[in-house]
Amino acid sequence: MSESASPKNALIYGVDDTPPWGQTLGLGLQHYLTMFGSTVAIPLILAKPLGIADAPQSIALLIGTIFVASGLATLLQTSRLGNRLPIVQGGTFSFLSPAIAICSLPSLAQQPWQLRMRHVQGAVISGSAVEILLGYSGLVGRLVRLIGPISIAPTIALIGLSLFKVGAPVAGKHWGIGALTISLIIVCSQLLRRVHRAFELFPIVLSIGGAWLVAALLSALGVFGADHPAYTSLSNLKATPWVRLPYPLQWGMPVFSVAATTAMLAGYLASMVESIGDYYACARLSGAPLPTRRTINRGIGTEGIGCLIAGLLGTGNGTTSYSENIGAIGLTRVGSRRVVQVGALLMIALGTVGKFGAVFTTIPQPIVGGMYCAMFGIIAAVGLSNLQYVDLNSPRNLFILGFAFFMGLSLPQYFATNPLRFEPQWAADLLNTLGSTGMAVGALISMVLDNVIPGSASERGHDAWHAAER
Secondary structure, three states: OOOOOOOHHHOOEOOOOOOOHHHHHHHHHHHHHHHHHHHHHHHHHHHHHHOOOOOHHHHHHHHHHHHHHHHHHHHHHOOOOOOOOOOOEEOOHHHHHHHHHHHOOHHHOOOOHHHHHHHHHHHHHHHHHHHHHHHHOOHHHHHHHHOOHHHHHHHHHHHHHOOHHHOHHHHHHHHHHHHHHHHHHHHHHHHOOOOOHHHHHOHHHHHHHHHHHHHHHHHHOOOOOOOOOOOOOOHHHOOOOOEOOOOOOOOOOOOOOHHHHHHHHHHHHHHHHHHHHHHHHHHHHHOOOOOOHHHHHHHHHHHHHHHHHHHHHOOOOOOEEOHHHHHHHHHHOEOOHHHHHHHHHHHHHHHOEHHHHHHHHHOOHHHHHHHHHHHHHHHHHHHHHHHHHOOOOOHHHHHHHHHHHHHHHHHHHHHHHOOOOOOOHHHHHHHHHHHHOHHHHHHHHHHHHHHHOOOOHHHHOHHHHHHHHO
């Protein structure tokens, strides 16, 4: 997210402008490519917890489904139902930890993957009802006062930190290809970003593509055999249909539980607060009016509807605002709402092409692991960046932050080896799911302590944080 705003008269196209259709299509495709890397990563991460790591057709369907849900959510957010900002909606990493915790429940360990998905769906749908209520009732504008940078820093940072197990261990299945992926991401995103705009806009796509090409060539030359972790083959494409339209309840009826929903609400909290900041940044960069409380409420309510759609379709995730695409607006100086809507239509169209999703199931695991190492580290850093507004010389703040971070990492390790087993079962599942979700632990501890332990608004970072938002 860019912190500096371009002057309104420096925009090539403002929020209400409609560029020529050729430019609109090209710019819409660029928005699609900008959100592409983060969106594809989500089904790939969920594959193992769901139990479909060895079922490429199921992963392909999941990839198509999440793009269709993202496109529909973006169209709603840019319509009169939403906040009408040119802001892309897509899958969120905030929901990953709760989803993984739900899939890891002892009661689901030996169940078919569709049942695990239906439990995640139930949590996403239930949470979406809460987000819709908070948004359209106007409560979110009031509740946000209880949330400050001390709460947000560990909540978001723990999203990235808690996923360390899918970083180096996955990339290390073949460090040659894994390290190549990491190196390409560093070179493209940090060293070459000023050389050409393509490196600044699409570092993840270019890096994955480069490493993927190397792995494919080594596979074709016989250097990597069929049993090699970096072996690349397009054989999965043959069994995948060309067209496959995702539909509601395609995996079966969602399963609702208090435990799963409570854990997922931590993901919703992180998503909502991050989105509010995105609204201000998007408005500044696109030349739109400063978001009012009504705009924020309507935006959050519509994000809830987007999550409801994602839950009904069964993406295993929800939708939220994408900071990456806001950055693209700042770089291109094109803030047109119509451009984002065309990008959304491309998401929907390509999401229904079955073989499109199947292509990405051929990405070797070491490449995926290398991508995780870079992306999740950035998420952790984004969370920590909120501490710039906080008085870090305050013993109060240091205690809250240190305790929240440590328990957010330590408590899930305890629950992983010592799950609670008692009656009633729903209560045990509730505590197991919450305790296994580092983000939920960190959010709960930091939010409670930050509002209970006395501290001034300046000390807690509220003054500087809200000033920066505006």
